[in-house]
Amino acid sequence: MRAIRLEGVGRLALREVETPVPGAGELLVRVGACGICGTDRHLLRGEFPAAPPVTLGHEFAGTVEAVGPGVAAFAPGMTVTGDPNIACGRCPECHRGRVHLCRNLRAIGIHRDGGFADYVLLPEGQAHRLPDGFDPVHGAFTEPLACCIHGMDIAAIRPGETVVVLGGGLIGLLVVQLARLAGATRIVLVTRSAEKRVLAERLGATETVDPATGSVEDLVAGVHGLLPGGADLVVEAAGVRDTVEQAPRLAARGGRVLLLGVLPQGEKVEIEPFDLLFREVRFLTSFVNPFTHARAAALIASGAIHVKPLVSRRIGFEEGVAAISNKAPGGEIRAIVVP
Known part of the structure; x- marks a missing residue:
């Protein structure tokens, strides 16, 4: 499959990589859309810590392609969005319910492969349903919301x-x-x-x-x-x-x-x-999104929050590499990579 890979500070490339296979408790999601966030540019410039080589992209939505052993709540064909921030559940902050301040916090698209790819692996606990047939371009706004x-x-x-x-x-x-x-x-x-x-x-x-x-x-x-x-x-x-x-x-x-x-x-x-x-x-x-991803998905799916006017352009992988590598054009709100 294709993936936009951060290979080091200042080094970003479109690569052909193996399509991942879902393990126990994981979903294989065919990415329908992934938003370009300012964080992606910070990661490329080395202004935020990352774990290269890694596929960027933490604002994504798509369709479940396959599920791994033990997955009960999701099935192929469902439309989902992914909460990228994975807490360990064991540290003192997690035990206090402050999962966003987890001492071992890991994020999809930063520490493990993300959504600027044809497919992404998503732990079942990080997946949230969207209505069947919902436009994944709009679903990609769930994480920032x-x-x-x-x-x-x-x-x-x-x-x-x-x-x-x-x-x-x-x-x-x-x-x-x-x-x-x-x-x-x-x-x-x-x-x-x-x-x-x-x-x-x-x-x-x-x-x-x-x-x-x-x-x-x-x-x-x-x-x-x-x-x-x-x-x-x-x-x-x-x-x-x-x-x-x-x-x-x-x-x-x-x-x-x-x-x-x-x-x-x-x-x-x-x-x-x-x-x-x-x-x-x-x-x-305020830091990231503890226990708010489902609320965001519900607000977008209901139409209470309007995201369609916030889509500046839909681009492919090749344009995505250039867009992440350069400053956003004046007036741009959100560019969305659509595989």
């Missing part, structure tokens, strides 16, 4: 609150929709992309702001003009140093800042503790 749901669980948004979202990429646009479903009355999305501002307002943002039209002080004043006193919740969804530093300045007294965007390992930011302390602004962080 699951990560956003975990973040919103931590943020504990309440009906009637106000939200600012920094970043108009996939995560920001999913957060806009989750905030709308949670009952936020004002949702302000901040992005330089005019196309993404228009799309955000279609998906539930009540206002959008272009941060490129002035200084940081102008941005802060503009947001406070829309939301006097600042927002109850500010979500950093861009993974950029500047927006992390801006986020607390956009929060109201007693407000929260949620970090969802991922900065490269080692990146530092400047924060003023005095300001956080005297306004009691809480900094929250």
Whole structure:
């Protein structure tokens, strides 16, 4: 079969490899679609730890081709999406129910072969059903949505609150929709992309702001003009140093800042503790998707979360290698590799 292989830092190639055979408790999934995440680019650049040689791709959906011994809940022909994060179940964090903080956490597409291939092996416990015949391109959004749901669980948004979202990429646009479903009355999305501002307002943002039209002080004043006193919740969804530093300045007294965007390992930011302390602004962080993958699949399958407008392009393996190896084009939300 074909697979996009990370062979070392800066080395990515399309290879012919053996089709895997499902072992006990495993599904062999024919991949229907796999999304290109910023994490894949970080892995290629060596900014996140990986275990090459390995097939990349952790946002995938497809059809069960075969099952290994002992698999009871799945059968060939079923449409599934895979939760890539595999906890050991034995360490102290797992015993506390914090499986995403497992000391032995391993991820499909990072530590073991992933979804940029014709087939992927998926442990039964990591598989979640989608409706029969569901478009796998839409199913490939389950993993990023699951990560956003975990973040919103931590943020504990309440009906009637106000939200600012920094970043108009996939995560920001999913957060806009989750905030709308949670009952936020004002949702302000901040992005330089005019196309993404228009799309955000279609998906539930009540206002959008272009941060490129002035200084940081102008941005802060503009947001406070829309939301006097600042927002109850500010979500950093861009993974950029500047927006992390801006986020607390956009929060109201007693407000929260949620970090969802991922900065490269080692990146530092400047924060003023005095300001956080005297306004009691809480900094929250969110990591991956503990027990939220099934909820994400249900939201996408029901149509409560709209993912069709988030597909920028569908590409093949050869284009996929080039897309991962280069910065995403301006305005792109998500490129999906379709075998």
